[in-house]
Amino acid sequence: MSVHVIYYEDGAKHMRPISSAEEYHQLRASARQTAKLKAARSGDKQVKRSLLQFNYSCLPNPDGTLKGAVRLSRSVGMDVDQEIEVASVLEKKDELGLLMLERSVSKGYHLVFKRHTEMTQEQNLRWASDLLGIPFDEAAKDHTRVFFTTSDSPDDLLFLSEELFDNEEVSPPKSPCVGGEVREEGLEVRAEEQTTNTHHPTPDNYDGIPYDILVSALAEQLGGVPVHGSRNNFIFSMACHLRYVCNDDAEWIMSVLPTYGEERSKVEHTVRSAVNRAQSRNIPQIVQRAISVARARVLGSISSSDDAGRKHIYNQPSPPEMPERLPRLIQLLVSKVDTMYRPAVAQAVFPPLGAHLHGVRTRYIDNSEADLGGFMAVCMAKQSIGKGSVNMPIDLIMEDIRKRDDYSRELERQWKQQCKSAKASEKKPARPKGLCVQFLMSNMTNAALVQRLIDAEAVGGKFLYTRLDEIEMLDQIKASGGATASEIIRLAHNQALYGQERVGTESVTGTPPLRFNFNASTTVPTGQAYFAKGLTNGTLSRLTFSTIIKPFGKRGIPRFGDYDEDFRLQLSPYINNLNAATGLIDCEEANRMAEQLCDENADFAELSDDEAFETLSYRACRMVHDKAKLLYIAHGYQWDDSIEEFCRWSMHYDLWLKLHFFGERMRMLSEEAQTSRNTGPKNILDMLEDRFSAHDLQSVYHAIGRQGNVMQLIYTWTNRGYIEQDTTTSEYLKTEKYLSRHQRL
Secondary structure (H helix, E strand, O other): OOOEEEEEEOOEEEEEEOOOHHHHHHHHHOHHHHHHHHHHHOOOHHHHOOOOEEEOOEOOOOOOEOOOOOOEEOEEEEEEOOOOOHHHHHHOHHHHOEEEEEEOOOOOEEEEEEOOOOOOHHHHHHHHHHHHOOOOOHHHOOOOOOEEOOOOOOOOEEEEOHHHHOOOEEOOOOOOOOOOOOOOOOOOOOHHHHHHOOOOOOOOEEOOEEHHHHHHHHHHHOOOOOOHHHHHHHHHHHHHHHOOOOOOOHHHHHHHOOOOOOOHHHHHHHHHHHHHOOOOOOOOHHHHHHHHHHHHHHOOOOOOOOOOOOOOHHHOOOOOOOOOOOOHHHHHHHOOOOHHHHHHHHHHOHHHHHOOOEOEEEEOOOOOEEEOOOOEEEEEOOOOOOHHHHHHHHHHHOHHHHHHHHHHHHHHHHHHHHHHHOOOOOOOOOOOOOOOOOEOOOOOOHHHHHHHHHHHHHOOOEOEEEEEOOHHHHHHHHHOOOOOHHHHHHHHHHOOEOOEOOOOOOOOOEOOEOOEEEEEEEOHHHHHHHOHHHOOOOOHHHOEEEOOOOOOOOOOOOOOOOOOHHHHHHHHHHHHHHHHOOEEEOOHHHHHHHHHHHHHHHHHHHHHOOHHHHHHHHHHHHHHHHHHHHHHHHOOOOOOHHHHHHHHHHHHHHHHHHHHHHHHHHHHHHHHHHHHOOOOOOOOHHHOOOEEOHHHHHHHHHHOOOOOOOHHHHHHHHHOOOEEEEOOOOEEEEOHHHHHHHOOO
């Protein structure tokens, strides 16, 4: 049995155990939980996401995270999405092993019951559904599923057992089978295995993953099956890792592990040595990755064969193609440009569109709030390919803001003239109230930027905007006493305070929030050089990128359509919707999309083991979530599937370009940082398995940058009593003397 409360840290769900009924009651009865539950039941879908969440079916990963957790608890959480007879459930509480029963937020119930350890998660849920006479929910069988809880009121919390709070782990399910027949659990043991494996029958799957698929995935994670001379050491390593998914049971491991051409007796000896070896109880990352890969293969999302496997979007030689069906606003804005320019225009329009939002708040899936409207876009493409194609759509989007700016600039000009005309003894007129210029010139100074930010904050927190024909123009702010371009980008994305402190009576002083959008253009070599110092500090991940690719064989000058009065009339309603928006905007579809994208990206990061992708993907999800909400507002608070399809493309397109332009350099910097953290002397013997060959030692020796032959090292270790040779296999074993002094826990 177990209960863990869910919390967010660095955008990921973490788990904390609840060890007593008293703590459980206190959390459910808190004023915050009660108020949010009332709002959720009144129809506020967004606030439901901030209710307390509990998991009842698993224990966390070693780092405390929920995603990909593999350890099962002694209880099973079940979602019942329909009305049930509560009295009937309570009558069967002993037979069911009921631990908790509660009403859900809207309709239905949540219940928790004691796990039948011989069954998988799905089999437990099917058993309980049959017992209660309710349909089995195919969509709610994951042991990592969380439940939005309700209150501590007797009307909500209908039953609670003290047994719920022991938080103990159970071993993976073992289902008894006889005679080679398939039992209810779907597990089979061949008849010939029963004579050799009298210890106990073993299941053919781990949490729904067939062991042959899981073992294959683990072998790949360990570098693949080696040549014959190194197979025994490989088998030892496989057995050590399989302990985590075979209940630390040598018989179980031998029933799922191939012999890889070795004699059966030799394999058994190696497996038992592995099981007797002391090792950590925490599941290693390599096992977690193997489980993720195997589960994905079971679901059909990837294949172990390169020929049969689906080529992933990030391995394609060109960025993903723009979807044919686009949101109406995006379709309008790209309609006048040649096809080759449409992706660049589609990415570039969000900074000027965002500048029309002010006083609009958004809540992300991690429950953090921010002003909606902040976007920064960079177009990196070949010289003279037409990067200016984005300018006309931007000019028309900003047309209404330019007109307001013209009035403010004239008002400011008159005020400056009055100040200049005033005598030294006269009091100079105050700066006009309500003055706000949003569309800034590209050659601004830091003082000008701060003053415009102060003005924008005074009229409701508007976003400033500028267009930079070359990205280097951002450096002018630094040159005039301001922050670097990298700092500007990071602070603007976070909408952090920014300003300057001056003592002069006529100097600009203030620290308003940095609401600053921009579009910038650059060539590929210039852009790569410009952002080279911002690959590890978060600068890159806060930007949206686009490019322009001329199709092979395309000749001639691209033709552009007319941005006529009809175009302006079609654009006007979308701009008006953005200008009129205010308050906290809720869009359940955008939140659900962001949740799915975060999960998909996390899965791919685990499968690819690509740190560059993982680093860039976090903010990529946040940015397309904001794009989706902006489009939702612009379309009159209406959602359709084209918004999600476009936003998915926008994220994949952006990530493809970042990995294409900067990925290798990011990986290199990551490896260099890892190397610098591990520069101390290493215990080479401790880097080897307890049984190893001279070839294994030679490989490790070269991997850490050492040169030469290792036989002298073997001679030294043997004389010191650290190792001894197995004369039957010519392999070396660590001695009891060494293991007792250097045993790894």
